[in-house]
Every structure is written in structure tokens, then in C-alpha cells.
Amino acid sequence: MTVAKTHRSAEEIGRTERGPRPLPGLGEQRAAAEFSVADTVLDNGLRVLAVRKATVPTVELRLRIPFGGTDPMHSARSEVLAETLLTGTERWDRVTIDTELALIGGELGTAVDPERLSISGSALADGLPTLLDVLADALTGASYAGNEVARERERLVERLAVARTQPRVIAREALQRRRYGDHPVTREMPQAEDVALVDPEQVRALHTASVLPRGSVLVLVGDVDPDTVIGQVTDALAGWASDAAATTLLPLPDLDGGDLHLVTRPGAVQSQIRLSAQAIGRTDPRYAALQLANLTYGGYFSSRLVENIREDKGYTYGAHSGFDFTGDSATLIVDADTASEVTAAALLETRYELARLGIVPPTAEEVESVRQYAIGSLLISTSSQGGLASQLAGLAGQGLDAEWLAEHPGRLAAVTADEVASAAIEFFAPARFTGVVVGDPDVVGAGLTALGGVVVP
Amino acid sequence: MRCRHTGGYAPSAGTVTVAHMAGPDLHRYVLDNGLRVVLAPDSTSPVVGVSVHYDVGFRSEPEGRTGFAHLFEHLMFQGSESLEKLAHFRHIQGSGGTFNGSTHPDYTDYFEVLPSAALERALFLEADRMRAPKLTEENLANQIDVVKEEIRLNVLNRPYGGFPWILLPPVLYDTFPNAHNGYGDFVDLERATLDDCAEFFDTFYAPANAVLTIAGDVDIERARELIDAHFGDVPARQAPPRPSFAEPAPTGEKRGTHEDPHAPLPALAVGYRMPDPVGDLDGYLANLVLASVLADGDGSRLQQRLVHTDALVSDIGAGAGLFGPFEARDPDTFAITAVHPAEVSDAQILDAVDEELAKLASTPPDAEELAKVTARWTANLHSEHDRLISRTLGFGSFALLYDDPSLFYQLPERIGAVTADDVSAAAAALRPDARAVLVVAPANNGTEATE
Numbered sequence: 001m002t003v004a005k006t007h008r009s010a011e012e013i014g015r016t017e018r019g020p021r022p023l024p025g026l027g028e029q030r031a032a033a034e035f036s037v038a039d040t041v042l043d044n045g046l047r048v049l050a051v052r053k054a055t056v057p058t059v060e061l062r063l064r065i066p067f068g069g070t071d072p073m074h075s076a077r078s079e080v081l082a083e084t085l086l087t088g089t090e091r092w093d094r095v096t097i098d099t100e101l102a103l104i105g106g107e108l109g110t111a112v113d114p115e116r117l118s119i120s121g122s123a124l125a126d127g128l129p130t131l132l133d134v135l136a137d138a139l140t141g142a143s144y145a146g147n148e149v150a151r152e153r154e155r156l157v158e159r160l161a162v163a164r165t166q167p168r169v170i171a172r173e174a175l176q177r178r179r180y181g182d183h184p185v186t187r188e189m190p191q192a193e194d195v196a197l198v199d200p201e202q203v204r205a206l207h208t209a210s211v212l213p214r215g216s217v218l219v220l221v222g223d224v225d226p227d228t229v230i231g232q233v234t235d236a237l238a239g240w241a242s243d244a245a246a247t248t249l250l251p252l253p254d255l256d257g258g259d260l261h262l263v264t265r266p267g268a269v270q271s272q273i274r275l276s277a278q279a280i281g282r283t284d285p286r287y288a289a290l291q292l293a294n295l296t297y298g299g300y301f302s303s304r305l306v307e308n309i310r311e312d313k314g315y316t317y318g319a320h321s322g323f324d325f326t327g328d329s330a331t332l333i334v335d336a337d338t339a340s341e342v343t344a345a346a347l348l349e350t351r352y353e354l355a356r357l358g359i360v361p362p363t364a365e366e367v368e369s370v371r372q373y374a375i376g377s378l379l380i381s382t383s384s385q386g387g388l389a390s391q392l393a394g395l396a397g398q399g400l401d402a403e404w405l406a407e408h409p410g411r412l413a414a415v416t417a418d419e420v421a422s423a424a425i426e427f428f429a430p431a432r433f434t435g436v437v438v439g440d441p442d443v444v445g446a447g448l449t450a451l452g453g454v455v456v457p
Numbered sequence: 458m459r460c461r462h463t464g465g466y467a468p469s470a471g472t473v474t475v476a477h478m479a480g481p482d483l484h485r486y487v488l489d490n491g492l493r494v495v496l497a498p499d500s501t502s503p504v505v506g507v508s509v510h511y512d513v514g515f516r517s518e519p520e521g522r523t524g525f526a527h528l529f530e531h532l533m534f535q536g537s538e539s540l541e542k543l544a545h546f547r548h549i550q551g552s553g554g555t556f557n558g559s560t561h562p563d564y565t566d567y568f569e570v571l572p573s574a575a576l577e578r579a580l581f582l583e584a585d586r587m588r589a590p591k592l593t594e595e596n597l598a599n600q601i602d603v604v605k606e607e608i609r610l611n612v613l614n615r616p617y618g619g620f621p622w623i624l625l626p627p628v629l630y631d632t633f634p635n636a637h638n639g640y641g642d643f644v645d646l647e648r649a650t651l652d653d654c655a656e657f658f659d660t661f662y663a664p665a666n667a668v669l670t671i672a673g674d675v676d677i678e679r680a681r682e683l684i685d686a687h688f689g690d691v692p693a694r695q696a697p698p699r700p701s702f703a704e705p706a707p708t709g710e711k712r713g714t715h716e717d718p719h720a721p722l723p724a725l726a727v728g729y730r731m732p733d734p735v736g737d738l739d740g741y742l743a744n745l746v747l748a749s750v751l752a753d754g755d756g757s758r759l760q761q762r763l764v765h766t767d768a769l770v771s772d773i774g775a776g777a778g779l780f781g782p783f784e785a786r787d788p789d790t791f792a793i794t795a796v797h798p799a800e801v802s803d804a805q806i807l808d809a810v811d812e813e814l815a816k817l818a819s820t821p822p823d824a825e826e827l828a829k830v831t832a833r834w835t836a837n838l839h840s841e842h843d844r845l846i847s848r849t850l851g852f853g854s855f856a857l858l859y860d861d862p863s864l865f866y867q868l869p870e871r872i873g874a875v876t877a878d879d880v881s882a883a884a885a886a887l888r889p890d891a892r893a894v895l896v897v898a899p900a901n902n903g904t905e906a907t908e
Contacts, residue, residue, distance in 0.1 A: 004518050006656075006659075007655055007656045007659035007660065008655060008659055009652070009655055010592035010593070010651045010654060010655040012655075012660055013589060013590065013592060013655055013659065014537070014538055014589050014590060014591040014592060015538055015589060016538060016589050017498060017586060018690075019538070020538050020539040021538075021539045021581070021585070022539075023539070023548060023578065023581065024577040024578050024581050025577075025578075026574045026575055026578065026655055027573070027574040027575075027576065027577065028550060028574060029573070029574035030503040030574075030674070031503065032502060033501075033502070054502050055502075056839040056840070056842055056843045057839060057842050058836055058839045058840060058843070080613055087755075094755050094765070095755055095761065096755045096756075097489075097755070098754045098755035099825070099829060102753075102756065102829035102830075102832060102833050103755075103825075103828060103829055103832055104832060104836075105832040105833050105834075105835050105836025105837070105839075106833075106836065107833075112685070113842050122836065122840065124832065124835065124836050124839070134489070151582040151765060151768060155764075155771050155772075158722060158771040158796070158798060159771060159772075161721040161722060162616060162617075162720075162721055162722060162771075162892060164721075165615075165616045165719050165720065165721050166615055166616065167615055169615055180826065243585065251458065267718070268614060269609050269613050269614050270606070270609040270610060270614040272611070281743075286726060300550050301546045301550060301556075302543070302546045302547045302550045302551065310603055311543060311599065311603075312540070312599075313599075313602075314598075314599045314600075314601075314602025314603050314606070315602075316603075316606050316608070317603055317604075317606040317607040317609075317610050318610070337606070337610050338606065339605070339606060339609060349826065368551070369547060369550065369551035372550075372551050372553040373550045373551065373553055373554075375553055375572075376552065376553015376554055376571065376572045376575075377554075377555060378505060379502070379503070379553065379572055380504050380553075380554070380555060380570050380571075380572075380845070383501075383502035383504050383845060384840075384843045384844045384845070385840075385843055386840060386844070387844070397893065406612075
């Protein structure tokens with residue numbers, strides 16, 4: 001960079017007189033403190049999970065309402081409902097709701113997918129009554145005013161246009177169609193033309209029919225007393241009632257393996273590789289073993305896949321494999337984005353590692369590494385209020401509770417290398433996988449055709 | 458469509474304590490080799506965070522080597538005297554921990570969060586690469602490929618890639634440090650040599666140019682012993698003089714256009730200069746409050762006016778700093794960004810923004826408007842404090858940029874002390890004749906994909 005050499009060479013920098021030093025061992029690990037939990041079902045059928053975690057004077061809220069639907073317009077109506085649920089009631093308009101929340105340092109947000117409507121938020125702990133009041137008001141009296149629905153419809157159409165130019169969205173939509181055809185689970189984002197047809201009356205009808213407490217779960221974690229919280233929630237949500245239960249998603253068929261489909265995106269400088277296979281949910285006794293097998297494959301940075309296609313070959317910035325949970329079950333999804341020129345090569349290595357995981361099973365050292373990682377990363381992710389709240393809300397959706405969470409490190413500790421090997425050879429066999437590649441056919445087509453197992457249009 | 462907020466959120470950085478929390482327990486000292494140390498014990502959970510902040514970011518990389526600071530950050534994970542390639546990741550994750558690093562305009566951080574039993578291991582790993590990183594041709598070539606994939610993923614292959622952090626600075630600024638692309642041009646990345654790496658390390662990665670932070674489940678005495686044992690013999694080198702990146706503010710409205718082959722809708726970024734974040738902290742905080750008053754939540758000025766009343770934009774945001782607040786020294790950028798339908802002109806948006814700024818400049822916000830901002834900032838700072846990684850990095854960056862990690866704890870009070878007149882004055886300073894306007898123009902009506 002400069003002419004005069006005033007610095008050491010790379011080689012000089014990389015060594016010291018004393019030489020390499022031994023890696024220090026691990027100290028004694030202290031267990032996480034147990035937390036006090038209240039877990040109950042209210043008269044209206046709402047399950048409430050409240051946890052005291054007084055690390056900071058705030059409270060985190062997660063409400064998960066099963067929100068399945070088979071009507072072709074369900075996705076469009078659901079998105080408009082989610083966008084307008086918190087934009088006004090008889091009592092408060094959009095700006096007043098925001099003001100009430102802001103004054104308690106609060107936020108509330110909504111999201112909807114084919115399985116559930118999620119309302120997530122937080123506030124200073126003292127503001128919990130207001131947070132619950134705003135929530136209850138929307139759940140029982142959202143007005144879906146014509147002007148709000150019309151404006152959010154417009155914005156939704158604009159956002160959908162933006163989202164559908166994102167490669168990861170293109171790949172996700174293609175993968176869902178490849179995996180599940182026209183099952184409702186594929187409708188993660190509505191079509192813009194359907195959104196344009198949604199009127200306030202339809203949204204109100206959907207709210208009445210589907211925004212229901214029975215079967216839903218509310219999680220509160222923070223600087224609160226769990227028993228007091230149950231009382232506060234019972235009072236605040238007393239008016240939210242129905243004999244009907246919230247609608248669960250139509251069950252998913254088990255995935256079969258099959259050819260990948262190439263989705264063409266002319267001119268793309270990078271391709272998306274997405275593979276998927278049927279797996280098992282958290283309640284299956286083999287789950288912990290499969291969790292460790294998955295981590296070894298591509299579930300963390302030190303996995304075989306990342307060390308191969310990123311750190312050895314430089315094909316990708318990030319490659320991952322992980323669980324996609326739906327209902328009581330789950331699938332495995334493998335993803336990597338790679339330069340167009342090396343897409344076929346990256347897919348070759350990805351499949352090679354799938355086969356290798358079963359045939360050359362994780363070594364004792366690999367199993368110990370992923371075991372420590374699984375236990376440690378769970379400890380880290382649940383050490384904050386928000387992390388614990390999200391974790392519990394996810395588990396509660398599968399009927400699990402805080403006890404399952406507390407016991408999971410024990411399950412991970414008990415898994416044997418043989419059990420990991422069995423899970424690896426059963427679930428990671430390449431023929432079990434199906435999927436898509438999104439990319440420029442002029443650049444990736446020939447290589448993928450030669451590789452085989454890819455339908456190139 | 459994943460997540461929407463009726464309340465926006467204040468850009469997050471830092472942490473705060475209030476009366477009913479454990480008070481700040483911060484210990485600071487300096488090793489003989491110049492390494493600054495911050496210890497923040499808190500035994501609520503048996504996990505510990507470790508970070509090292511080096512006082513060099515992409516503003517310091519030389520001309521012809523854009524993206525080098527970030528590329529070098531990648532190389533720091535590729536092995537050191539006691540650790541083969543891949544060993545760093547394996548030791549952290551195999552101890553149950555997580556890690557990362559990131560390159561900012563004025564600093565580069567490296568960090569890990571682990572079960573507290575692994576503290577010594579993390580210190581060993583950080584010390585080993587501070588003392589003797591193994592910089593090799595093979596790893597350099599591999600990481601150039603990886604960084605190019607990162608840039609394809611985050612910039613080249615998606616809509617609005619680099620908006621506004623790469624696209625706005627060359628319009629607002631004239632000098633290389635402030636204007637150039639911190640991710641780097643592929644040509645420059647491919648030109649990087651091993652000797653560049655050696656020079657960069659020897660110049661900027663001296664212990665005296667770094668801050669080591671440990672937060673979480675740690676005993677002070679034990680931590681000091683371990684730090685002495687592992688970092689004590691990292692040889693002292695002189696810290697480089699810190700350059701000034703000052704340049705005059707624009708004297709007119711500067712304009713730029715970027716054609717985006719993937720974007721379906723136009724976007725707009727308006728950049729202004731703002732008070733020195735370090736030298737004029739109160740002036741800077743007034744801009745943070747202004748950003749919240751303008752665009753934080755449905756009740757904010759620009760959300761109400763441009764998103765809902767006039768329906769000019771799909772979304773709008775305002776913020777101090779292109780990466781969030783407390784990220785950079787002077788000069789720093791106040792940015793307003795919006796995505797809008799093609800039928801709406803830039804002029805319509807700019808006129809509405811200017812009108813709203815003029816209203817604030819002539820009529821200060823009321824008490825409730827300020828109370829909302831303070832409460833949301835306070836709650837968000839608590840949340841940041843609760844996430845160990847944010848807390849660790851917050852102490853480190855405040856120690857580095859402000860020489861005062863405890864500033865975190867003072868932020869809600871300092872933000873609460875910003876007056877309505879201060880906010881008015883900050884709004885008045887965002888003038889049309891001293892700003893940059895970047896237009897993102899869809900070049901291809903978005904990218905189609907077909908099966």
C-alpha cells in the first residue's frame with residue numbers, strides 16, 4: 001500500500017519466539033437459574049404462559065393464534081387483517097394506539113403465515129396493563145375502517161411487488177410449490193390481485209370467525225409476577241370469548257424425494273439452492289439425535305457443509321441446514337446462495353455431504369462439538385426476555401411447555417453417537433430430498449443437466 | 458411478509474439502568490501494552506460475552522483498496538499461531554458459544570458469547586490473533602471469494618442492495634474516506650495482497666489501538682488474572698495517529714441517481730450532515746430525538762403525513778447514522794429514506810418532508826411527543842441491555858468512540874433532557890440547500906422468475 005516498508009511480513013507476524021500455545025480447558029459450568037412459571041388455560045380457552053425473568057424492567061409479549069384456512073382468498077384476507085388489526089377500534093384510532101404504546105415504551109406488531117397469526121410486543125414492565133388493554137381492545141373491537149383497509153391494501157400491493165424481487169422470496173415460494181403443490185401452506189404471501197379484492201366486510205368476517213382465544217397461546221416474560229399476570233390477563237381479555245376454536249392448518253403430507261426444479265432467473269449473478277426432506281418434530285424420541293445430526297451437516301458454522309463449500313472452496317457466503325416446523329412435524333431445509341458459475345459444483349458438494357453424513361457418520365469429536373453447541377446456544381438464546389418468550393411461544397405452538405425446555409439439555413446430553421449415526425443415515429439420504437434451484441439457465445443449465453436429478457426447462 | 462410494527466423502534470444501541478436494576482458495575486483499566494479493558498460483571502445468567510474493538514474501520518482503508526478493512530476482518534478468523542484454519546470457529550462453537558465480527562466506518566469488532574465455563578478459551582483465541590494472526594495466500598484467496606459472495610448476496614443480486622449505506626455517501630461526501638464503498642469493488646478486492654494484510658495489521662491492530670470487553674458471568678479478580686495471562690505479553694506497538702475525516706458540508710443540494718436492475722419501485726434517500734457525535738453529543742442527541750419524532754411509529758410526523766394522509770410513500774424512515782446511532786465519529790449522516798410508487802415524484806416527497814421540517818423548526822414538539830420518544834428509547838435500551846451480545850458490544854464501542862462505556866447508562870437521562878427547542882433547532886438545520894438526494898430508479902421493472 002505504501003512504498004517504504006515499515007512493517008513486518010505476513011510470515012513474521014504469524015509467529016512468536018515462544019511458539020504455539022496450548023488451548024485452555026473449560027471451567028466448571030454453572031447451571032442456569034430456574035425461573036418461576038405460571039401455565040394455565042383460561043375459561044375462554046386461551047393458554048397463558050407467564051414467566052418471571054427480572055433481568056431488566058420490561059416485559060415481552062407473544063400471542064399465537066392458529067390461523068389456517070382453505071379458501072383461496074384466505075391468504076389475502078389474512079394479510080390485510082394483520083396489516084389493519086392495530087389501526088383502530090371504536091375507542092382509539094391508529095395514532096392514539098401508537099401514542100398509548102409509545103408512552104409505556106411499548107410496541108405491538110403483527111405477522112401472519114399459513115399456520116398462525118402472531119402478535120408480538122414489549123413494553124416497560126409498569127406498562128403491562130396498558131399493553132394488555134391495547135391488545136384486548138384490538139382483539140375484541142378492531143374496526144377495520146374503510147380508509148385504513150384501503151390504504152393498507154395499497155401498501156401491501158407495493159410491498160408484495162418488492163418482496164417478490166428478493167431472491168430468497170422467489171426461492172421460498174418455488175420451494176413451497178415444489179414441496180406442497182397448491183396446499184394452503186404454500187400461500188405464505190398473497191397474490192397482489194387478490195389483495196386488491198379484499199374489502200373491510202370480509203376482514204371483519206374473518207376476524208369474527210378466526211381471531212379466537214380457544215387453542216391460542218399468550219406468552220409473557222419479564223419483570224413480572226406470574227400469578228399476578230394471569231389475573232391481569234384474565235381481567236383484560238375477559239371480553240375475548242367464543243365457543244369455537246381457532247383454526248389449525250390442514251395437515252401436511254409427508255415429503256417424498258424427487259428431482260430439483262430449476263427456476264429461471266435470467267441475468268442473476270447468484271443462484272439459490274434449496275433442498276428439503278421430511279423430518280420429525282420435537283416430540284419424537286429421535287428428535288435430539290436428529291438435531292445433532294443436522295448441526296453436523298450444516299446447522300452451524302463448524303459443520304461439514306460450511307467447512308466444505310465456504311471455507312474450503314469459497315462457493316458461498318453462507319450455507320445452512322435447519323428445521324422448518326409445522327404443526328407437530330418438521331422438515332429439513334438446506335440452503336446456500338452461490339455464484340452462478342459454481343452453482344452445479346456447489347450442488348454436487350451439497351449432495352456429497354448429504355450422502356457422507358450417513359455413510360461416514362459423525363465422529364465422537366463431531367458429536368461432542370454439536371452437543372456442546374446445542375446446549376450452549378440454547379442457554380444463550382434463552383438468557384434474554386425476548387429470546388425466552390419467542391422460544392416458549394414456538395414450543396407452545398406444538399403443545400410443549402417450559403418443562404420441555406428445561407429438560408432439553410438433558411436429552412441432548414444423553415444422545416449417543418450411535419443414535420446420531422442412525423438419524424444421519426435415515427434422514428439425510430440424498431434420495432429423500434427434493435427442492436429447487438433458482439438461477440440463470442444460460443450459466444447454470446449445462447452443469448445442472450450434467451449433474452442429473454435436476455429438471456432444467 | 459414477516460413483521461410489522463405499529464410502533465416503530467428507536468435505532469438500538471446501548472443500555473441503561475434504572476433504580477430497581479442492579480447498578481452499573483463497570484471496571485476499566487489499561488494493560489502495559491496499551492490494551493484498554495472494560496469489565497461488566499452480571500451473574501444473572503451463566504453466560505459471558507467477550508469482544509475486541511479495533512480502532513479502524515472502512516474509512517481508514519487506502520484508495521485502490523476499497524473493502525479492505527472488511528476483507529481483513531474475514532482473515533482474522535482464518536487462524537493464528539496456535540490455531541489452524543477453522544480452529545477458531547470449532548473452539549468457540551464446540552464450547553457452546555456463538556461468534557461474529559463486523560466492520561463499521563470507524564471500528565471493527567470481533568465477539569463471542571459463551572457459557573461462562575469457556576471464558577478463558579475465548580480470551581485465548583482473541584489474544585492469539587491479536588498477537589500473531591496467520592495470514593496466508595491461500596486464505597486470502599478463499600476469503601476474497603467468500604466476500605464476493607457476500608456482496609452478491611447483499612448488494613448485487615437483490616433489490617435496493619446497498620441502499621442507502623453504499624449509495625448515499627458518494628452523493629453527500631467528496632473525499633475518499635467518506636464517499637467510497639466500504640464493501641469494496643471486486644477489482645480492488647482482487648488486487649489485495651498478503652503484504653497489504655501485513656501492513657494493515659501492523660498499522661492498525663496494535664493492542665494500544667483496541668478495547669477488550671467482558672460482560673456477564675465473570676468474576677473481576679479471575680478475569681484480571683486471565684487477561685494478564687493471555688494478553689499481557691502481546692507486544693506493545695504504537696497506536697497509529699487517528700486521522701481526521703472532516704470535510705466541508707455541502708453548500709447546495711447534491712443529486713445522484715442509481716439504476717437498480719432488481720427494484721420494482723423507486724426509492725429516495727436524503728442525506729444531511731449532523732453534529733459531531735462525539736464532540737457535540739448534546740447536538741447529536743437532539744438529532745436522535747428528531748429522527749424519532751419524524752419517523753418512529755404511526756404517530757410520528759412523516760409516517761402520518763407521507764404514509765397515511767398524503768399516501769405518497771409505502772414506507773419511510775429517518776435515522777442518525779447509516780448503520781444506526783453511536784457507530785461513527787465525525788462526519789456522520791442523518792438520513793431519511795422512502796420507497797414509493799412510480800406515480801409519485803421525488804419533488805412531491807421532498808416538498809412534504811421540507812414542510813414537516815419547517816413546521817417543527819417554527820413550532821417545537823409538545824411535551825407528550827418528547828415523552829413518547831424518551832419512553833421508547835428507554836425500553837429499547839433495556840432490551841439491548843438484556844441481550845448479552847448487544848450489551849458487550851455497546852460497552853466496547855462506547856469505550857472506543859467516547860472513552861466512556863458508562864455513557865450507556867446515562868442515555869435515557871440525556872435523551873430525556875433534550876428540549877423541544879433543541880429538536881426545533883435540529884430540524885431547522887436539515888436544510889434543502891445543504892443536502893444530498895439519491896434516487897434509486899428501477900432499471901428493469903424488477904427481475905422475473907419463471908418455472
